[in-house]
Amino acid sequence: MRLYADTSWWFALKCRRDTHHLAAIALFEQQTEAEVLWTPWQRVEVFNSFRQAERAGLVRAGESRQLIRLLEQEIRLGYWPHVEFDWTDAVRTACELGAEHALKLVVRAMDLFHVAVALEVAADAFLSFDADQNELAKAAGLPLITFTRRARP
Secondary structure, X not given: OEEEEOHHHHHHHHOOOOOOHHHHHHHHHXXXXXXXXXXXXXXXXXHHXXXXXXXXXXXXXXXXXXXXXXXXXXXXXXXXXXXXXXXXXXXXXXXHHHHHHOOOOOOOHHHHHHHHXXXXXXXXXXXXXOHHHHHHHHHOOOOEOOOOOOOXX
């Protein structure tokens, strides 16, 4: 199963102190065949979120660089299949999603783009801890992966 993960999922997966960390790692127990796709868009969004978390004091000084290096290494090793997409098509799809759903749902522009990219790379399902973004993905026809929270050991 090819999954598209938004920034909230990637951040939760990589930051042990995130409130959703255990749920993010539980994915691999729930979906043993899961392939979480990596795109150039996630490179921008996820790496920036690590840096902004460090700037805000949510992660230790220097930790964003470590998180980025680790994730880049995992991508090179093939843990996260890298997929390309046509940016123009993704922008067009995001515009269409906005026209169809923005008057009915809480929709931020970057949420539109995440869902559009998920559609463009033909993801089988969508991963996010953002309720508004999940509503948009669902409305766009993407199945959602829901998480069961595991208790901390």
